[in-house]
Amino acid sequence: MVEFKNVTKIYDGPEGKVAALDKVSLSVQPGEFLAVCGPSGCGKTTLLLTAGGLLRPSDGQMSLDGQDPYVLSPEMRSRLRARMIGFVFQQFHLIPYLTVWQNILAPSLAFPTKEADQRAQELVSRFGLDERAGHVPAQISTGQRQRTALARALLNKPKIILADEPTGNLDEGNANTVLGYLSQYVAEGGCVLLVTHDVRTATHATRSLQMSRGKLVE
Amino acid sequence: MKIWHILAREILHRWLSFTLGTFAVIVAVGSLTGAVTLLKLHDLQTQKILNEKEEETEKKMAVLKDEMRKATLKLKFNLLILPKQQNIRDLHMKGYPSEYMPEEYVTRLANSGIIVVRHFLPSLQQRIKWPEKNRTITLVGARGEVPNLHKDPRKPLVQPVPLGTIVLGYGLHQSLGLEVGDKVKLLGKEFTVHKCYEERGSKDDFTAWIHLSQAQELLDKEGLINAILALECICQGAEGLLEKVREEIRQILPGTQVIEMGTKAIARAEARAKVGQEAKASVERERRHRTQMRSEREFFAAVLVPLVMVACAVWVGLLAFNNVRDRKAEIGIQRAIGFRARQIMFLFLSKFFIMGLLGAFLGIFAGLGLGRWLGLVLEDDMEGIATAGELFIPGLFLLALIIAPVLTVISGWLPTMVAIRQDPADVLREE
Numbered sequence: 001m002v003e004f005k006n007v008t009k010i011y012d013g014p015e016g017k018v019a020a021l022d023k024v025s026l027s028v029q030p031g032e033f034l035a036v037c038g039p040s041g042c043g044k045t046t047l048l049l050t051a052g053g054l055l056r057p058s059d060g061q062m063s064l065d066g067q068d069p070y071v072l073s074p075e076m077r078s079r080l081r082a083r084m085i086g087f088v089f090q091q092f093h094l095i096p097y098l099t100v101w102q103n104i105l106a107p108s109l110a111f112p113t114k115e116a117d118q119r120a121q122e123l124v125s126r127f128g129l130d131e132r133a134g135h136v137p138a139q140i141s142t143g144q145r146q147r148t149a150l151a152r153a154l155l156n157k158p159k160i161i162l163a164d165e166p167t168g169n170l171d172e173g174n175a176n177t178v179l180g181y182l183s184q185y186v187a188e189g190g191c192v193l194l195v196t197h198d199v200r201t202a203t204h205a206t207r208s209l210q211m212s213r214g215k216l217v218e
Numbered sequence: 219m220k221i222w223h224i225l226a227r228e229i230l231h232r233w234l235s236f237t238l239g240t241f242a243v244i245v246a247v248g249s250l251t252g253a254v255t256l257l258k259l260h261d262l263q264t265q266k267i268l269n270e271k272e273e274e275t276e277k278k279m280a281v282l283k284d285e286m287r288k289a290t291l292k293l294k295f296n297l298l299i300l301p302k303q304q305n306i307r308d309l310h311m312k313g314y315p316s317e318y319m320p321e322e323y324v325t326r327l328a329n330s331g332i333i334v335v336r337h338f339l340p341s342l343q344q345r346i347k348w349p350e351k352n353r354t355i356t357l358v359g360a361r362g363e364v365p366n367l368h369k370d371p372r373k374p375l376v377q378p379v380p381l382g383t384i385v386l387g388y389g390l391h392q393s394l395g396l397e398v399g400d401k402v403k404l405l406g407k408e409f410t411v412h413k414c415y416e417e418r419g420s421k422d423d424f425t426a427w428i429h430l431s432q433a434q435e436l437l438d439k440e441g442l443i444n445a446i447l448a449l450e451c452i453c454q455g456a457e458g459l460l461e462k463v464r465e466e467i468r469q470i471l472p473g474t475q476v477i478e479m480g481t482k483a484i485a486r487a488e489a490r491a492k493v494g495q496e497a498k499a500s501v502e503r504e505r506r507h508r509t510q511m512r513s514e515r516e517f518f519a520a521v522l523v524p525l526v527m528v529a530c531a532v533w534v535g536l537l538a539f540n541n542v543r544d545r546k547a548e549i550g551i552q553r554a555i556g557f558r559a560r561q562i563m564f565l566f567l568s569k570f571f572i573m574g575l576l577g578a579f580l581g582i583f584a585g586l587g588l589g590r591w592l593g594l595v596l597e598d599d600m601e602g603i604a605t606a607g608e609l610f611i612p613g614l615f616l617l618a619l620i621i622a623p624v625l626t627v628i629s630g631w632l633p634t635m636v637a638i639r640q641d642p643a644d645v646l647r648e649e
Binding site: 045046049052054055074075078079081082083087089091093095096097098102105106107108109110111152164 | 219220221223224227228230231232547548550551552553554555556557558559561642643646647
């Protein structure tokens with residue numbers, strides 16, 4: 001599904017060039033929940049954004065469902081993201097002035113489908129957000145916010161979910177709930193690439209990798 | 219859900235920023251509309267003032283014209299048409315003309331269409347001995363006025379002397395003890411005294427007037443006259459009057475000459491005409507004053523309005539930049555979940571368009587109100603001319619509704635470009 005072959009990403013920093021990814025090779029297949037663990041600044045988020053078609057690698061090859069997203073035009077890459085990828089972030093990144101219902105439906109504007117409303121309703125019910133559907137993010141709990149973000153990520157039935165510290169701001173109960181939903185998604189045939197610094201989170205994954213200074217260690 | 223749901227929710231969420239932006243457009247459109255309204259008010263007020271002044275001048279001129287008519291009669295403001303061969307020196311020496319011309323001349327003049335003279339008074343004058351009374355008098359034969367057939371008929375200035383009657387100057391009727399109705403003989407013919415004049419202090423005091431035909435008979439001058447008095451010559455204005463009359467009469471009656479009767483009256487007529495001219499000049503001065511005032515206001519508006527508009531455009535641009543900064547994370551996540559650049563652009567530019575449209579609509583009315591208020595402060599007596607209906611300019615309204623949104627979108631264009639060029643990876647990494 002997602003494949004990295006010797007992918008390198010170098011940033012130009014004030015103290016010279018920094019390799020956030022150093023010849024990284026990995027692959028995540030459908031039905032797989034891969035957790036990449038590592039300390040802050042080791043290149044986890046860069047790995048995730050590169051996988052999401054948002055950050056062009058400096059070197060190496062990356063493919064998403066067999067296709068290199070970086071050969072596509074920005075417009076086509078946006079469509080590819082909307083159709084195939086769901087993002088979940090530590091900070092939730094919900095749009096503050098939209099209701100829970102509207103946040104969940106937002107990806108349908110990028111990739112419209114006839115069943116978007118029905119799918120959103122299913123997700124609202126599945127994540128226990130029925131009573132909060134008309135509320136804006138500021139009016140709901142952090143756990144509900146992350147569930148909303150997860151529902152948004154799942155709206156277009158993506159082939160992969162890229163999750164960046166999805167439980168970083170959650171208590172243990174809510175963290176387990178979110179990870180449970182991700183596992184359920186994998187069990188239904190999806191695949192998840194999750195990056196975290198929390199080793200406990202990685203226990204929910206089917207496979208985990210360690211990352212250190214831009215390099216992967218089994 | 220449609221994209222405009224996001225647009226509407228965002229406007230409501232950041233209502234202060236939207237209100238401030240709309241306010242900037244209201245100020246820009248309002249200042250333009252206000253300036254145009256003020257100038258329109260100025261024009262209406264100018265028209266009103268000039269109309270009033272012109273009306274006043276016309277009234278003044280009518281009064282002057284009437285006074286002139288009276289003055290012309292009273293002061294003998296007349297012209298004397300004489301045979302060409304008449305020696306003017308002799309005329310002044312003798313006090314009456316000594317040469318003759320056909321009486322038919324007066325008819326020719328009356329039918330000629332001459333425009334500067336209203337009445338003609340043909341006369342035959344001669345100094346004679348009044349044998350029955352042993353007096354030397356000036357005998358004037360007059361048949362009354364011959365009206366100019368090409369002018370509006372007016373009441374005659376001089377009433378004719380009826381046949382068989384005589385009119386006597388003050389010196390004559392006083393010294394002879396004659397009164398109206400008395401019978402008196404002149405050159406063997408009997409006349410009834412028709413009128414006795416008050417003292418005039420001129421040769422008229424020793425003049426007797428009889429009907430022209432009887433004078434011609436008594437003086438043996440059948441079909442002849444020696445003067446035509448042209449009356450009410452002021453009708454075309456006193457300036458250059460004599461020359462105009464002379465020129466016209468010369469063309470109609472080549473065998474005559476024209477002299478002026480009553481310089482004092484002409485001076486007065488000219489003075490009166492000058493008052494009329496002064497009234498007209500005052501209208502012209504007012505017109506110039508208003509035009510200058512308009513130019514000053516136009517200049518002020520031409521400087522101020524663009525400045526205000528540029529300041530407002532900058533203000534909208536700054537608000538837009540601030541909006542982009544506030545929405546950095548939001549734009550990042552929208553790009554991450556697949557929003558295309560044109561969708562982000564639509565969200566921003568539509569907001570500026572709505573801001574411009576709403577601001578233009580409100581700005582028009584704010585400007586109308588402001589312009590009207592300023593007009594009332596700056597101008598006197600605007601009663602009846604400052605109605606909103608009169609001041610509303612549909613063309614300007616339409617123009618503002620088109621131009622303001624376009625300019626607002628242009629003001630927000632650069633920040634929008636910044637928003638869509640923002641790298642979502644940078645934003646998400648920072649967050």
